[in-house]
Structure formats: C-alpha cells, structure tokens
Amino acid sequence: MSNSPAATKRPGRSGGFASRKLAPYLFLTPFVLLFIAFIVAPLVYAFYMSLYRDTLVGGRHFAGAASYIKVTGDAKFWGGVWNLVLFGVVQVPIMLGLALLFAIVLDRGQVYAKGLFRLGFFLPYAVPSVIATIIWGYLYGPNFGPFTQIAKALSIPPPDFLSPGAMIFSLANMVTWEYAGYNMVIYYAALKAIPSDLAEASRIDGASSWQFARLIQLPLLWPAILLTIIFSINGTLQLFNEPYLMRSLASNTINSSYTPNLYAYSLATQGQQYGYAAAVSFVLGIVIAGASYIFTLITNRRRPGQ
Amino acid sequence: MMSATPDIATFDAATRRPGERRRSRIILTLLLSLFLIYSFVPLIYLVLSSTKTNGDLFATFGFGLGTEFNLWQNLSDLLTRDNGIFMRWMFNSVVYSTAAGLGAAIFATAAGYAFAKFKFVGRKPLFALVLGAVMIPQTALVVPIFLLLALSGLSDNPLGVILPSMISPIGVYLMRVYIEQAVDDELLDAARIDGAGELVIFRAIVLRLVAPGMVTVALLSFVGTWNNYFLPLIVLRSQDYQPITVGLATWYQLAQQGGGGGQVLFSIIITGALVSIIPVIAAFLLLQRFWQGGLTAGSIK
Numbered sequence: 001m002s003n004s005p006a007a008t009k010r011p012g013r014s015g016g017f018a019s020r021k022l023a024p025y026l027f028l029t030p031f032v033l034l035f036i037a038f039i040v041a042p043l044v045y046a047f048y049m050s051l052y053r054d055t056l057v058g059g060r061h062f063a064g065a066a067s068y069i070k071v072t073g074d075a076k077f078w079g080g081v082w083n084l085v086l087f088g089v090v091q092v093p094i095m096l097g098l099a100l101l102f103a104i105v106l107d108r109g110q111v112y113a114k115g116l117f118r119l120g121f122f123l124p125y126a127v128p129s130v131i132a133t134i135i136w137g138y139l140y141g142p143n144f145g146p147f148t149q150i151a152k153a154l155s156i157p158p159p160d161f162l163s164p165g166a167m168i169f170s171l172a173n174m175v176t177w178e179y180a181g182y183n184m185v186i187y188y189a190a191l192k193a194i195p196s197d198l199a200e201a202s203r204i205d206g207a208s209s210w211q212f213a214r215l216i217q218l219p220l221l222w223p224a225i226l227l228t229i230i231f232s233i234n235g236t237l238q239l240f241n242e243p244y245l246m247r248s249l250a251s252n253t254i255n256s257s258y259t260p261n262l263y264a265y266s267l268a269t270q271g272q273q274y275g276y277a278a279a280v281s282f283v284l285g286i287v288i289a290g291a292s293y294i295f296t297l298i299t300n301r302r303r304p305g306q
Numbered sequence: 307m308m309s310a311t312p313d314i315a316t317f318d319a320a321t322r323r324p325g326e327r328r329r330s331r332i333i334l335t336l337l338l339s340l341f342l343i344y345s346f347v348p349l350i351y352l353v354l355s356s357t358k359t360n361g362d363l364f365a366t367f368g369f370g371l372g373t374e375f376n377l378w379q380n381l382s383d384l385l386t387r388d389n390g391i392f393m394r395w396m397f398n399s400v401v402y403s404t405a406a407g408l409g410a411a412i413f414a415t416a417a418g419y420a421f422a423k424f425k426f427v428g429r430k431p432l433f434a435l436v437l438g439a440v441m442i443p444q445t446a447l448v449v450p451i452f453l454l455l456a457l458s459g460l461s462d463n464p465l466g467v468i469l470p471s472m473i474s475p476i477g478v479y480l481m482r483v484y485i486e487q488a489v490d491d492e493l494l495d496a497a498r499i500d501g502a503g504e505l506v507i508f509r510a511i512v513l514r515l516v517a518p519g520m521v522t523v524a525l526l527s528f529v530g531t532w533n534n535y536f537l538p539l540i541v542l543r544s545q546d547y548q549p550i551t552v553g554l555a556t557w558y559q560l561a562q563q564g565g566g567g568g569q570v571l572f573s574i575i576i577t578g579a580l581v582s583i584i585p586v587i588a589a590f591l592l593l594q595r596f597w598q599g600g601l602t603a604g605s606i607k
Contacts, residue, residue: 023424028416030417031417034469045453120345131582134554138351143364181345
C-alpha cells in the first residue's frame with residue numbers, strides 16, 4: 001500500500017493542501033462582501049422597488065411591470081435621453097478627436113515643451129466636477145463673468161451662455177475641459193506601447209507620416225479608442241453634477257428632467273417616488289448597456305485597417 | 307542615419323527637409339498652446355479671483371487684478387465661516403478618500419491575486435461579474451444604497467460613503483493583469499515548499515512585488531472619492547459629515563439664490579474652491595508615474 005501514487009507525492013504538511021484550496025476564497029472575501037453589499041444588493045433592491053408603486057394615500061402596492069411600461073412612454077425621461085444624445089453626438093467626437101490629435105503630436109515629439117503640454121492638458125482632470133462647474137458658472141455668469149464684462153466694455157450685447165439654446169454647448173464645454181486631457185493620457189500611454197521599430201520599418205517601406213498614423217498607429221490604438229468611447233457614452237448618459245449645479249444659475253433652462261439622472265434624483269427626493277425612480281434608473285442602465293453594445297458591434301464589423 | 311535608434315520622432319526627421327520640419331514644429335506648438343491656454347484659463351481666473359474682495363469681483367475685470375490684495379483676508383473668512391466648517395469638510399474629504407484609497411488597493415490586490423494565481427470553482431463567472439460591474443451606471447446605485455442604509459440604521463453615517471468607495475472593479479482587473487506579469491509562479495511554489503502559509507506568502511512576497519500597481523489603484527480610488535458628489539449628497543445629511551464637494555456646492559447654491567446675505571459668500575467660495583483642489587493636484591504631480599502606468603495597463607490589455 002505504501003507504493004501507491006498518493007504516498008509517493010511530496011510529504012505536504014497537514015493542512016497545506018487544504019489551505020491552498022481555501023486561499024483564493026479567503027483573498028476574495030473582503031472584496032466580494034463589499035461587492036454584494038453595495039452593488040448586488042442595491043441592484044436587487046432597486047429591482048424589487050421598481051415592481052411596486054408608491055402612492056401618497058394607501059402606501060405601497062405591487063404593480064408588476066407597470067413602472068417599466070410607464071417609463072417607455074414617459075416623455076420627460078426620453079426628453080432627457082434625447083438632450084444627452086444631442087450633447088454626446090457633438091461633444092464626444094470633438095473631445096476624443098482633440099485628445100487623439102494631441103497624443104499623436106506629443107508622441108512624435110514634434111513640439112517644444114512636451115512635458116508642459118502633457119501635464120497642463122491633464123491638470124483639469126484633477127479638479128472635481130463640482131468645482132469645475134462652480135468656476136465655469138462664474139465665468140459664464142451675468143453677474144461678474146469676464147465675458148459679460150468684455151461685452152459691456154465694447155458696448156455689444158453680452159453673450160448668454162445660460163439660454164435654452166446655448167446651455168447644451170456650455171455644458172459640453174465644461175465636460176470637454178474636464179476630460180480631454182484624461183483621454184489624451186490614455187491614448188498617449190497606448191502610443192508609447194507601440195514598438196518603435198514599426199516606425200522604422202514603415203519608413204523604410206516608404207510610408208508617409210500620415211499613412212503611418214492611419215495604417216499602423218490607428219489600428220493598434222483601436223482598443224484604447226473603443227474603451228474611451230464606451231466610457232464617454234457611459235459618462236454622458238449619466239450626466240448629473242454639472243446640470244444639477246447649473247440649475248441654480250439657470251433654473252428656467254434646466255428643468256428637473258433635463259437629464260435622466262436629474263429626473264431620477266428629483267423623483268426620489270422630491271416626489272418620494274422611489275419605485276418609479278428605480279425603474280427610471282434601470283431603464284437608463286439598459287439604454288447605456290444597449291448603446292455600448294450596439295456601438296461595439298458596429299465598430300467590430302468595420303475596424304480601421306482591416 | 308540607418309543605425310540611429312529607431313524612434314517615432316525620427317520618422318519625420320528622415321522624410322522631411324530640416325526647414326520644413328522646424329516650421330511644422332512651430333505651428334504645432336502654437337496649436338497646442340491654444341489648448342493649453344484653454345486648460346489654464348479657468349484656473350488662472352480662480353487664482354486671480356481668490357485675491358479679490360467681494361466688491362472687486364464685480365467692479366474689476368475678471369482676468370485682471372483687484373484694487374487690493376485680499377487673499378489672506380479671504381482665507382481667514384473661509385476658515386472662520388460657519389464656525390470653521392470648511393476645515394471640517396476638508397478633513398472629511400481627506401479621511402474618506404484615504405480610507406477608500408487604502409481599502410480599494412488592499413481588497414483589489416487580494417481579489418486580483420486570487421484571480422491571477424489560483425484555480426477555483428466559479429473563477430470565470432465571478433470575474434465576468436466583476437468586469438460587468440464596471441459598466442453599471444454608478445449613479446443608478448446611489449438611491450437604492452441610500453434606502454438600504456436607512457433600513458440598516460446606517461443613514462447619515464460616513465461608513466455609507468467610505469465602504470461603497472472601497473469597491474474598485476477596475477482595480478481588481480488592473481491588479482489581476484499586474485500580478486500575472488509581476489509575480490512569478492515558481493517563486494510562489496518555492497515559498498510553499500519552504501512551508502510558508504498562503505497569508506504569509508501574500509504579505510511577504512506578493513504585496514512587495516506589486517506595490518507600484520497598488521499605488522495606481524489607491525490613487526484612482528482616492529481621486530474618485532475626493533471628486534464624488536452624488537453619493538455623499540444623498541447619503542449624508544449632517545453638515546459635519548459632508549465632504550468638501552457637497553459643502554462648497556451648498557454654499558454655491560446659497561450664494562446663487564441671493565437673499566440672506568448669500569452674495570457675501572462669492573469670494574469665500576472661490577477661495578474655498580482654490581484650496582480644495584490643491585491636495586488633488588499635489589497628489590497627481592507627486593505620483594504621476596504610477597498614474598500613467600495604471601492607464602497603460604488598462605488600455606492595452
């Protein structure tokens with residue numbers, strides 16, 4: 001019996017094998033506990049709440065899918081989504097296009113004071129969006145905003161950054177200011193990871209600088225670009241801080257359903273309609289996941305350089 | 307020429323004449339300078355405005371100097387306003403962000419280590435779940451978290467902000483990739499043969515090898531928590547518990563509403579905004595290396 005394969009194995013200490021089997025669960029426990037408590041449980045609870053209807057008289061009733069049916073036809077919700085689609089279609093390409101251009105230029109070292117640009121572009125990302133909104137709010141403001149001051153000094157009508165027509169661009173400008181440098185750093189890091197002998201090889205093959213960027217760098221950058229686009233879609237559809245604070249400057253332009261998150265927030269805090277607010281959040285999550293998924297499908301079909 | 311170190315920068319050097327190259331270099335520098343000015347304008351405005359009296363904010367040009375240098379008075383007003391609540395908010399932000407950064411780094415490293423170096427039942431679906439969580443709109447979780455905290459008696463408790471901020475799914479992902487590359491399997495096996503327990507191996511070997519990756523995750527969570535507004539806004543009711551973002555925003559809204567002497571707050575808010583961004587900018591400048599390293603790992607894989 002002592003010649004059986006099991007006995008010829010290394011004489012492990014008792015418990016050594018068992019502890020190696022248990023170790024991964026031990027290492028996962030703290031993270032998984034928090035994950036369950038603050039991601040899984042809220043999701044489950046929100047879903048449960050979304051199936052009930054809160055009424056002022058009579059309390060909470062089971063309503064099944066009624067809230068979801070109501071959201072699909074809720075003009076306020078879709079109006080907010082539409083605002084952000086318009087916002088994103090303009091803002092995201094401008095922001096990511098600039099970030100990509102700057103990253104390529106800086107990576108090639110075709111400028112003076114490279115380090116200053118890299119740091120300077122990134123600096124706004126260190127400013128919390130609340131603070132950024134406060135600063136831009138004062139810059140836009142009719143009280144003592146410098147642009148209003150310039151217009152008054154020149155006796156021309158001051159620009160109204162807070163009007164219904166201009167607000168979406170004013171918000172887009174703030175978001176671009178906050179995140180363009182962040183996206184540039186992502187592209188810059190990805191460009192630095194491209195092996196430098198590729199540049200040498202394509203130069204020997206007679207490729208132009210533009211051909212090199214388009215045919216070699218862009219396809220290799222594609223995972224990073226895709227990542228930033230999905231982050232941007234996600235961030236755009238969740239816009240809250242900037243419009244929420246700008247409301248105190250322009251309450252006529254930004255109503256309580258200007259963005260879907262603003263809508264969910266006001267439903268929950270002012271209307272006490274927790275069930276309906278949860279349904280709105282869920283549908284928003286589905287819209288975001290759907291938009292990211294469709295985008296990935298489309299771009300995977302036609303990747304540049306393939 | 308051919309034997310020079312191949313570098314992307316040499317690409318244009320070789321294909322263009324020197325004069326042409328210098329001209330394009332100047333044009334591109336000017337182009338980037340425009341955007342650099344754009345990046346700095348709001349910050350310069352903030353610095354200039356923080357030196358002005360409330361009257362000068364209205365009476366003098368926004369991008370110019372005031373009639374007197376009032377920064378010290380503004381700082382003193384800021385620190386004494388509402389019994390010095392500003393320093394309390396700063397302190398809260400420092401505590402919440404530091405706790406979130408440390409917790410996220412340790413928990414994400416432990417979880418990332420389990421995913422990177424162990425085979426266990428449920429490994430793949432669990433990792434897919436963690437990755438999927440990156441896509442969940444964070445704001446969608448905030449109201450249910452608030453209601454659940456209320457049910458468990460934790461409403462208006464700083465733990466309601468700190469604990470959720472310690473979860474970093476992207477950190478788990480980054481640490482898994484990092485550990486796969488930085489920790490050698492043979493080293494772990496050698497330690498096991500020597501009789502080291504799993505916790506000792508983690509503490510003595512793994513933590514030491516992956517410290518740079520942990521700093522990246524800690525920095526990401528620190529900054530994310532420092533900048534967070536929605537979660538503390540909903541979860542914390544008492545002013546004494548609020549972080550700097552919620553506190554300053556409350557002052558801002560008060561000032562905007564005008565009445566009740568709110569306008570006196572303008573120069574205080576501007577000075578407070580300036581003071582509140584200094585720690586984050588300092589953290590970025592000091593830890594730049596780690597910050598960029600983390601982004602590289604995230605974007606390539």
